[in-house]
Amino acid sequence: MPEPTLPYAPGTPCWADVAAPDQQAALDFYRGVFGWSGQVGPAETGGYAVCELSGKPVAGVMAAVPMDDQPPPPTVWTTYLATDDIEATEAAVGDAGGTVMVPPMDVMSLGRMMIAADPTGAVFGVWQAVDFPGAGVVNEQGAVIWCELNTTDRQAASEFYSRVFGMETTAMEGVDDYYALTAGGRTVGGTQPLPEGLPPETPSHWLTYFATSDTDDTVSRISKAGGTVLQAPFDMIAGRMALVTDPQGAPFAVIAPAPMNPS
Template sequence: MVPDQQAAIDFYRDLFGWQGEVGTPETGGYAVCSLKGQPVAGIMAAMNPDGTKPDPMPPAVWTTYLATADLAATEKKIASAGGQAMVPGMDVMTLGRMAVMSDPTGAVFGLWQAKDFPGAGIVNEPGAFIWSELNTSDTDAASAFCADALDITTTAMEGADGYLSLNAGGRMVGGMQALSAIDDLPPGTPSHWLTYFSVDDTDSTVDALVKAGGNVMKAPFDMMAGRMAVVQDPQGGVFAVINAKGPESD
């Protein structure tokens, strides 16, 4: 969600090789971006639920969407577990049903009940989504919420002190950590989900981002899962890039 949709489409096309264009009025102009002919992400102009332009304009942001088989039932579980509806469930033509929610710590995420549109067609490849991370002010409260409302369990991740894995259906699907565990985090940063995109070369991707007007929040560094960086696009949208092959494989 960005103030200037076309500028964002152009930026991510150059950075990741995505293809996309402003969508039809029936979808609010939503742009489905593709890689190798498969959907990988969406970009939309910031707007109010009634279609008007916000004033003031909200900051650019990437939103993590979680799949659900029954959106209405999940909304009820979220409310019972202390979450809130930012955008209540709605139909998106025949594509599916969506909602935007927040957990008790304030972290915002989306829900998608697929119909004609199943979601991402490529993941875990360079230029596509690879990981989602919940950075929260209260890991205990967030863990309880995930279990009660989303059927997502948390377990300590081996070799990563203080880092938790998010597990659904017996599979690891994301991560969680306390905001206090993150170095150099701007004061007042709220609980949030961080989107990771896979890249072949973290350093060259960051160089290209800077040349295109982006900003580096955490310079490339090696960690247990690979070489990563946390960056902002030119409109301020924060995301991470990672070469998940790891430094040993170079």
């Protein structure tokens, strides 16, 4: 089972979680689709559930409840980017034209987190690890395999993530208008303009991809469990993928990666 090299380099997607109006229903759904184990957490963490795959942390599921005088968070998956200095990242977000939505806060002894948006409106999390480094399994069936920034202004977004996290953006061969995001010398995700065919009100956003060995079968299970298929399975350069939502409306992608060409 692929395990990441820890600690995560700054700018690397290190965790993903979903906010759900019905937390238990979300836990049941993802258990059925991906085989995760997880249960509602203790009150001191707001019930936050750290789900596991084969005994290793894979993703989080939390209840979408208001914080202080704020409305409940939207039912979406959030990508968290690693940092080794969250206060410096907070300052850099503002200097680069982004918005800090939830300022840095301690999460017990696990680490420190914040929520921000880039200048194009894409919301992301930031995680500074202490006792909890992030996902303990990636690139495996049922785990996160790819994180993708879909944006209304790719150039502005690329400049922002470069200034804040030192990420580099390079065109990917064989794919029109698609770019790799690199951090610490490794490709950690991708970015592209908002795809055609999306509703006109669709904002810039980060999209979480989960790996599967059989996209069609996974999509069938998602549909039977009450999810919605936004884009039916199709073949593309990286494999066979589909765009779906869970029963509560959180969008995500599933992909069966294309076999690697022998070197």
